[in-house]
Amino acid sequence: MKPPETDPATIQLRLRDLAQLFNSMDPSPFHERDLDADAEEFIMGWAREHAADREFHLEIYLAEAPKPERAAGLEESLRNYFRVRAGAKEREFRQLMRRGRASLAVGLVFLAGCFVIGELVAKIGQGTAAELTREGLTIGGWVAMWRPLEIYLYDWWPLRDERRLLERLARVRVRLILPPT
DSSP states (O other), rough: OOOOOOEEOOOOOOOEGGGGGGGGGGGGGGGGGGGGGHHHHHHHHHHTOOOOOOOOOEEEEEEEEEOOHHHHTTHHHHHHHHHHHHHHHHHHHHHHHHHHHHHHHHHHHHHHHHHHHHHHHHOOOOOOOHHHHHHHHHHHHHHTHHHHHHHIIIIHHHHHHHHHHHHHTOEEEEEOOOOOO
């Protein structure tokens, strides 16, 4: 059996200059800017390819040497960006779970109401119309449970996995590789 890999996974990024890494439309100071959407997708895409237990090293190859003050806080800027994104995914997860609880409560009340009304229809009425009504209410009640079941069975996994990936990226080690002088 092969032991799990503990060496950091290396993600390589080639840029003309360091400014390409960040969103140029963001008015924040340079080291507080959001990542450029393409750069973020590239990093996230490569990070998804590695095992869930591996940490990351990001090697950034630059064609032009950056200003020293911009290069100095790069690692902390990237870590902060991914930490903030992980926090946003955590909040999104908690919101989904709240929505799931509310949907489950509404669905269960509706399902119980459908069963009660269906039983009343069955006791009061006879024949095909009463049976169709009762069966329709039963089906409608179970359909109302679709969304809570979808949330609790499927929707939470991608959010949890994305948050974990972002938390790992929030610990990324960054190495700038400058052009030869």
